[in-house]
Amino acid sequence: MPKFSALATAVAVSVGVATASWTMPSSAASTNPVTIAPPTLPANWYGSAPYVTPLYGNPPDLPKVMAATGQKTFQLTFIQAPRGGGGCTPTWDGAVPVSTDTAVARIIDGVRLAGGDVSVSIGGYGGTNLGQTCGSAEATASAYQQVIDKYALRALDFNLEEPEYSDPVATRKEVRAAQILQRRNPGLYISVTTVAAPSGTTPQGQNLLNTAKSLHFTPNNYSIMPFNGFPDVRSQIAAIEAFHGVLMSTFGWDSATAFAHEGMSLMNGRSDFGEYYTQADFQTLLDYSISRGMSRYTFWSLNRDHPCTPPANGQTLGTCSSVPQHHWDFTRLTAQFAQRTSAMKVGVGVAPPARATHRR
Template sequence: MRKVRKNLLTWAGAGAAAAFAVALGAAPALSAPAHSSPDAAASPVAASPYLYLGWGNPPKPSEVMKATGVKDFTLAFVLADGSCNPSWDGTRPLDADKAAIEEIRAAGGDVIPSVGGYNGSKLGEVCQDAQSLAGAYQKVLDAYQLKAIDIDIEANEFENDASQQRVLEALKILKEKNPGVRTVVTFPTLNTGPNDVGKRLIAKAKEVGADVDVWTQMPFDFGGNDMAQDTIKATEALKDLLKSTFGYSDADAYAHTGISSMNGKTDQSETVDQAAFGKIADYAKQKGLGRLSFWSVNRDRSCQGGGAASDSCSGIDQQPWEFTKIVAGFAG
């Protein structure tokens, strides 16, 4: 998910506005899935909203779990500490969030780390070759015996041909050394689907044999007019690209496709309200997508006094954790 530190305006990308009315406190109902992905459902990949423990007045994870039914979280962000070595936010050691991860696991859940984001020093750029980058990823897995890893590739790491290549080759090495570990690649999108750089990334994955489990687009800040429908349009385009690139069936292509939205007001003042996100989630469940997430649990609450969106509130009228409840419904 795109990384924001103190100011949402540091983000780059595009989004869309959704004009739906919804009664507060009610999570939209989800229909039964047309397809399913048992492996994804058994890991923290499928339904794990982003939680940033070093930013945005983070809530207590176990309290959010109890209030919403969500089990898993995507923890942001692992960056380079100045060398080819991973650390939370580039400054905190990997064991810094041990207590929170133990709290989540004690409550019956699990975590998937997100490596990258929009800002900061990226391992895919600092590490000079695929072997050393895979070693950095391995340190993250080993720190907590993790079952999955999310590579949020954006900005220069996404745009640069060489860093794309390193990331994909490193993921191939990681999967070869860790049978059963699931890999997610999260990246920006247009409202029509992957841009040329995204298409290049997916083509490279086939050439390399990276075997990515779920390709997750970030459908916001992307110039749309109807957030739910534009998200669905972009996701269908990604599904079609995966199908044609890897020779998947429709069901397999959907299972390798993910959505990571943004709740409330986006950086460009687009709105993803509860009804829009409910429609997105309903689509994800109907099609059997491999992942549904959003940025971020920190923002999944209204702003005091009706203020503007920030690192700790959504900027829309809502009850706490409404978007998290919708993701929990996808997992169920």
């Protein structure tokens, strides 16, 4: 995802626990964890969670967004390595240690009190990520486990962008860490999002898929981000269909299995490249995703889901969409995805075909 106006060439892994039980960490008094137990939500709600940056500018009041749109889940960004010195300690945007955070914990409590839940997103464009600074995949996974434990998470998103996703060693640590977390936290729902290209994905994205295959790691979902370089819905759908072919050829899946493991992450309004994606475009892609049985439909970002007058210099803004809209128009569409797919058990219990070589 772009970090507001940054180029969105990214790789993400989303991890959700659909049915795990919750207990208060024993270190509650010292770590200021969340105090509200997460509700049990179907996996398709985590597949619909729009990205939101809770510590940026004037972030939206999430319970009010829930009441206005019906959306129940949100993807909070970003967990990175500490700025400057690096290290293997998870921090918000490289600045606020997870271990001492109280602000985001209060936001999560508010969402859960209103009946919703969150996923926490790792990475972000241009930052230094833990896969680059931790000494091993096991250490990387342990750092992310701290985030899961702190916030009693059922969902975790790896948003691996430049420069990390061009580093095969760091990419392998991140994918292996996701696999470790999947095994350590039974019931994890895992989505891997890679960069979109007219051919489906980039060489770096193909490397990520190949890495997952070599590790015998089977996530529930792979998504691409068809914006920045995709001028219209036709080109977006063409990339999604090309990626569908990549999934089948890489993993040996049939078409139905590939669609059940496939998703899209969009950008609302003006993109970094100057494309404009409207509510009608999002509606077309929503209908497409549901008709194909896809398991993820989300966008960057909720902070931008507002109307505004575009600046004269044509800049892409982090606080509004620059297209005519009402507040939360795009979020209402992600809520529709979860509501319209709730009976389909999206992304859950889809076994790879017998000829596939990887397994859980």
